[in-house]
Amino acid sequence: MLSQVTAWPHISTGDLLRQHIAAGTPEGQASLGILRGGYAPDVVVNDLVAQRMALPDCQNGMILDGYPRTLEQAVQFLPVLRGHGIEPLLVRLQLDYTEVKVRLQGRRFCSSCGAIFNVVRLPPRTPGLCDECGESLAERVDDQADFVGKRLDHYATLTEPVAQYLSAQAIRSWEFSGLETPAAILNKLIKQLQEHSLVEPRTSIAQ
Ligand SMILES: [Zn+2]
Secondary structure, three states: OHHHHHOOOEEEHHHHHHHHHHHOOHHHHHOHHHHHOOOOOHHHHHHHHHHHHOOHHHOOOOEEEOOOOOHHHHHHHHHHHHHOOOOOEEEEEEOOHHHHHHHHHHEEEEOOOOOEEEOOOEOOOOOOEOOOOOOEEEOOHHHOHHHHHHHHHHHHHHHHHHHHHHHHOOOEEEEEEOOOOHHHHHHHHHHHHHHOOOOOOOOOOOO
């Protein structure tokens, strides 16, 4: 939604890695652990993001989703960004682990069009079928209960330090409650981006 409003491309490292795994590339081979709740090697992720950022659509900004995910990635990435004259902004969505588990374990995706549903929070009109295209919905293996605990442990030990590091580096950080609706969070975020002159004042949410 933010990408549609700002025209900044949405770069999800998880999606990039899963595409490489599906295509059987060396980067994908090295990252198979993510399918079972692990993290991909830092060097692989750093290279993929650097390649993606070099494309022309990133010239005016980009949304990095799931990156930097480790301290090592953050330490590598920040000087690269600053070398390009880009000052990052960290946006955090605050959510307690009980709700995180409900969302991950209930998440279903359409392998045809990519639409995402949740059996508890955002059920499709017909159980098991995509509202957009009618194809069957699937579950990510790493969203299954066995792997969610592992992912939360990784978050606490590997990802939480990234926020501390960025804060020590005086990177701006904004926090929003993840319990609000996506549209409400987007509105607040756009408003703050406008107040800080990071997007055009006329930017608004297309309905
Ligand atoms: Zn679909």
